[in-house]
Amino acid sequence: MKGNSVFKRCYNHCLDRLAQMAPGAGLPSESELAQRLEVSRTTVRAVLAALAERGIVRAAAGRREVLRLPAAADYFPDPQTMSAVASVERRFMDWILQGDFRAGQLLNTAELARQFGTSTTTIREHLAQFQHLGLLERRPNSAWLFKGVTTEFATEIYDVREMFELRATRSFIELPADSGPWQELDAIEADHHALLANMDTDYPRFPRLDERFHHMIHASAQNRFILDFYDTVSTLFHYTYRWNKTDEKQRNTTALLEHLDYIEALRSRDPRAIDARCRKHLRTSRATLLRSIAVGPFRIDAISSPGAQS
Structure with a gap:
């Protein structure tokens, strides 16, 4: 099995998709999988071969089909991807x-x-x-x-993020219904419902799903400045959220439900509905960030003297 991060990341993404299918269901073609996973057909063939070795898929009657659903042990650890x-x-x-x-x-x-x-x-x-x-x-x-990180910094960042994300949604709804991002949205929505059904125990998984959802929207703009901004800021903010564990399950549940409303608006392709759902969700996210800053090590009252050594 190939030992590089691209392969392992693609392998895990493929497992995520197979988890939404039933045993016996047919897999898309290599070309379609390569497009959905945004990798080469060579990588897809290597992934499919590895899945066959693990007994997750098999070739039958001229097609590949799901033999069994993936288990947690089938995934590569995140650091390896x-x-x-x-x-x-x-x-x-x-x-x-x-x-x-x-x-x-x-x-x-x-x-x-x-x-x-x-x-x-x-x-x-x-x-x-x-x-x-x-x-x-x-x-x-x-x-x-x-x-x-101060409250002023967070407020300024969210003003820019809102502007960029609303622009990205315009690009997203202009894409054809059979395009890769819309198919990815189907999988993301299914993962939201699956997580919601097990929220009592699986709520810590939400940040990864949140990252996946918003990254997909920003990527649809095909604007390097929007995507670079989002990638850097999201890394910082997801770690900042972890400072405040108060009501974490409830906060994640609220955000997940807002995502589902947001997805519903995207499917309507109605710019006014999308604008309203996007702004509402980002207001909630902004409030969560500000509460985390208030209790975390970046809070303004934690600033030491400028010459202090780490």
Whole structure:
């Protein structure tokens, strides 16, 4: 089995789709799967071969069909599906979240590179994303000052996110009904209903589904600036949400139900309905973020002196 992150990520995505099918159901063609999963046919063939080896699919009567539904043990762990850059990103945010990290502290590029087992170039590229947003400030001797997340910052970011996402929905509803994003929306909606049915135990899975849903919408704009903005901001905000565990299940349930309303509006292709549902959901998300900032390590009252060392 191929050992690269692209293959493993595609394999897991394929399992997600198979989980919504019944044993005996036929699989789409290699070309259709490649289009839906946004990978090459070579990767799709490798994934299908691996699925056959695991007894999940089989070739029968000139077609491939589902032999059994995937189980949790069939999936590759998330860290194995990430690129090197994404892996550094996750480890960096975990470090901020779990450590005694405060606004006003200095970061050293070389020290971070050694800690995360990567190059200083990769670290600089990652930190530069947050510099652009005003969260980090470059200092002499490869140091970076972390300026923290304030309510003012969050408000400004959400104003831009709302503008970008509403623009992306316009692009989404202009796509033909048989296009890949609309088919992906079908799968995402099914996953929402499946999660809702098991919300009492599975509610921690919602952030990943939330990321998948909003990323799909932003990607439909085919605008690199919109997508780069969303990817950077969503990484930060999903970690920020984790600071506040109060009513986490209820918050996730509320957001999930708002997603379903949002999806219903997208299916109507009615710009006014979409505008209303999108704005309502982002207002809820903004309020969640602000509450998390109030209790988290980035809060303004946690700022230490500018010269403090990490």
